[in-house]
Amino acid sequence: MPLDSTQALVFLVPLLPVCLFVIWSDLATMKIPNKVVLATLVLYAITGPFVLPIEDYAWRFSHAAVMLVAGMLMNAGGVMGAGDAKFLAAAAPFIPVGDAILLGAIMAPMIIATFVLHRIARATPLRTATAGWESWERPREFPMGVPLGLTLLTYLGLRALGIA
Numbered sequence: 560m561p562l563d564s565t566q567a568l569v570f571l572v573p574l575l576p577v578c579l580f581v582i583w584s585d586l587a588t589m590k591i592p593n594k595v596v597l598a599t600l601v602l603y604a605i606t607g608p609f610v611l612p613i614e615d616y617a618w619r620f621s622h623a624a625v626m627l628v629a630g631m632l633m634n635a636g637g638v639m640g641a642g643d644a645k646f647l648a649a650a651a652p653f654i655p656v657g658d659a660i661l662l663g664a665i666m667a668p669m670i671i672a673t674f675v676l677h678r679i680a681r682a683t684p685l686r687t688a689t690a691g692w693e694s695w696e697r698p699r700e701f702p703m704g705v706p707l708g709l710t711l712l713t714y715l716g717l718r719a720l721g722i723a
Contacts (some may be wrong), residue, residue: 561658566610567718570653573602574715578708581646585704586677589693591642599649607652615655622651643703650711658714661723665713669706677701 562570577599581591600623607616630644639647654662680686681695689695694702717723 560615561655562715562718564719564721567715569606569610570603571712571715571719573606574599574653575712577602578712581704581708582702585642585702585708586694587689587692589640589697589700589702591640591646591704593642593645596642596645596649599646600652603649603652619652619655622654622656623648626651639703640700643707646704646707650707653711654714662710662714665717666706666710669710669713670703673706673709674701677705 577595580595584595585591603619607619611619627644627648630639630647631641633639634641634644677694686692686695694700714723
C-alpha cells in the first residue's frame with residue numbers, strides 16, 4: 560500500500576536534515592558516518608508506529624535486511640561504498656514494496672543527473688569554494704549518498720504533495 564500524504568510528511572520532516580547531512584558528508588568526505596545511518600533507522604523506528612499499521616511497520620524492517628544484503632553485494636562489485644550500502648538499507652523501511660518501481664523511476668535519472676552535475680561542478684569555481692572536498696579529488700569515484708539522499712527526499716516529497 561503506498562504512503563499517503565500524511566505518512567510521507569511525517570517521514571519527510573525528520574529525514575530532511577539527515578539526508579542533507581548524508582549528501583554533504585559524502586561530497587566532503589566520501590563517507591556516510593555510521594551514526595547517521597543509525598539515526599535514519601531510529602527515525603523510522605520512532606515515527607513508523609504513529610503513521611503505519613503495526614503489521615506494515617514491523618514487516619518493513621525486513622526491507623532493511625534485504626537492502627543491506629543487496630548493498631553489500633553492490634559494494635563488493637564496486638558499485639557503491641559501504642556507507643552508501645548501509646544508508647540504502649536504513650532508508651528502505653520508509654518505502655513500501657509496492658513503490659519500488661516508482662522509486663526506481665526517481666532514482667535512475669537522479670543518479671545520472673547528480674553524476675553529470677557533480678562532474679560539471681568539479682570543473683567550475685564551485686570546486687574552489689569547496690576546496691578540500693574529497694569527492695573532487697577522486698576522479699574514478701562518485702558520492703552515491705547524493706542521489707540516494709535526494710531520491711529518498713524526492714520520493715517522500717512527491718508522496719507528501721500527493722503528486723505520485
